[in-house]
Amino acid sequence: MMQNSPVNQQEGARRVVVLSGPSGSGKTTLVRRLLQEAPVRLVKAVSATTRQPRPTEKPGDDYYFLTDAEFRRRLRDGEFVEHAEVFGSGFLYGTLRSELERAWKDAGWAFLEIDVQGALKVMQQYPEAVTIFLRASSPQEFERRLRKRGTEAEGLLQKRLAAAAEELKLADRYQHVVVNDELEQAVREICAILKAEEYRRNAG
Numbered sequence: 001m002m003q004n005s006p007v008n009q010q011e012g013a014r015r016v017v018v019l020s021g022p023s024g025s026g027k028t029t030l031v032r033r034l035l036q037e038a039p040v041r042l043v044k045a046v047s048a049t050t051r052q053p054r055p056t057e058k059p060g061d062d063y064y065f066l067t068d069a070e071f072r073r074r075l076r077d078g079e080f081v082e083h084a085e086v087f088g089s090g091f092l093y094g095t096l097r098s099e100l101e102r103a104w105k106d107a108g109w110a111f112l113e114i115d116v117q118g119a120l121k122v123m124q125q126y127p128e129a130v131t132i133f134l135r136a137s138s139p140q141e142f143e144r145r146l147r148k149r150g151t152e153a154e155g156l157l158q159k160r161l162a163a164a165a166e167e168l169k170l171a172d173r174y175q176h177v178v179v180n181d182e183l184e185q186a187v188r189e190i191c192a193i194l195k196a197e198e199y200r201r202n203a204g
Helices: 002-013 027-037 068-076 097-105 116-125 139-149 154-168 183-203
Strands: 016-020 042-044 080-085 092-096 109-113 130-135 176-179
Touching: 016 027, 016 116, 027 042, 027 109, 027 183, 068 080, 068 092, 080 097, 080 116, 092 097, 092 116, 097 109, 109 116, 116 130, 130 183, 139 154, 176 183
Parallel strands: 016 109, 016 130, 042 109, 130 176
Antiparallel strands: 080 092
16 A cells, blocks of 8 residues: 555646636636635646737736747647637637646646636546536626626627537536636635545545
8 A cells, every 4th residue: 555655646746627617707806816715726827829918918927928830839749738729819729738747846736727628628638637617697697797898899709608608518517617606605615626625635
């Protein structure tokens, strides 16, 4: 039994949390709270993208901004856990394996905030990942939040709503579905999920 302990500890240290949710599900604020308040050490995986940085974004903090050629080269080299072209924009997004390694070296849980398409790929590679789908209580609430943001033209907003409807069909692929109509409750619920997972894995 003792001979297997280092292997078990090594496997147990490779912890992954995946959070997905359609536009308007309130992910951004929730993620910020979880990074501050979660009962486990969460290390957010920084996504890579081929789009240009916005004025307020810091390379390496918000995204890794790569050229299209560099992104595709690293993709061919197997450096991405998952990738996708988002909303038909022509821009590529993805999560580098090195981001998961960075979290594990920092004795943390690799925390991936990614779309459903990417999450399904991560689930295949890391079946022990804790997977959480965040949603609003109704499609009408999604639309209300998106319109309140006022950041997209009507055409893109309709694309986001259509994408949200498709993503909701896959919510049952996740271990946990959390309704984020009340932020404090959603934070408490996810913290309880993570605390229970940490206890279960340490006990095992």
